[in-house]
Structures are given as structure tokens and as C-alpha cells.
Amino acid sequence: MTTKRRTAASDAPRPASVGRSTKVAGRGGRVSHGQVEARASRYLPSGGTAEATVVGEKKVAPVSFRPTVDERRVLDELGAEGVTASDALRHGLRLLVQERWLERARADMLAHRDENLNDEPDAW
Numbered sequence: 001m002t003t004k005r006r007t008a009a010s011d012a013p014r015p016a017s018v019g020r021s022t023k024v025a026g027r028g029g030r031v032s033h034g035q036v037e038a039r040a041s042r043y044l045p046s047g048g049t050a051e052a053t054v055v056g057e058k059k060v061a062p063v064s065f066r067p068t069v070d071e072r073r074v075l076d077e078l079g080a081e082g083v084t085a086s087d088a089l090r091h092g093l094r095l096l097v098q099e100r101w102l103e104r105a106r107a108d109m110l111a112h113r114d115e116n117l118n119d120e121p122d123a124w
Contacts, residue, residue, distance in 0.1 A: 074088075075088060
């Protein structure tokens with residue numbers, strides 16, 4: 001059995017992403033896969049990657065947004081107090097969840113306002 005010996009780096013197998021090109025919408029030509037990744041990384045915090053993370057059994061894509069001028073001002077004010085943008089967003093999401101829970105509770109309360117638990121037999 002004879003084996004072929006690789007002598008040059010160009011003979012080595014390349015990953016699938018190397019040398020691929022991607023058609024970019026609205027642009028006249030093609031760009032390499034590396035250029036697409038470089039462009040995408042500009043919008044990620046701290047030069048992060050856009051790879052999905054695994055939470056439980058599901059893959060979760062990273063979340064990002066472009067704040068308006070007012071949102072940026074709020075984030076900057078909170079940053080001066082030591083609150084990170086991630087913490088501010090988490091807190092805002094928790095408040096939204098709580099607000100939705102309260103709305104459902106109020107709707108249930110209105111739907112059952114005629115119910116009198118004193119008229120019900122004790123379950124114990």
C-alpha cells in the first residue's frame with residue numbers, strides 16, 4: 001500500500017467555507033465567505049460570532065438590535081451606573097413578561113367576577 005505524501009500546503013484539503021463565494025443582494029459581484037463573516041461581525045458586540053447557542057435541546061440564534069438615539073441615551077445612562085446593555089435588555093424582557101401575566105390575570109378576574117368561592121364546597 002502506497003500513500004501519497006503532501007508536500008505543499010495548497011495540497012491539503014480545505015474546509016468547505018474556504019474559497020466559497022456568495023451572491024450578495026444589491027451588489028454587483030460575488031464576495032468570499034470570509035468577507036461575509038467579516039461584514040456580519042461588525043454588528044456583533046465585542047467582535048463576537050453569530051453562531052447559535054444551545055439552550056436545553058434547541059439552538060437559539062443570537063439576538064441583536066440597533067438602538068434608536070433615545071434608546072442609546074438610556075443605555076448610556078444605565079452604563080454610567082454600571083448596568084450592562086444585556087442586563088438592561090433582560091430586565092426589560094422580565095418586565096414585559098410580568099406585564100403580560102398581569103393582563104391575563106386581570107382578564108381572568110373580569111371573566112370570573114361573578115364567581116363566589118364562599119358558595120363552593122371546601123375541597124378538603
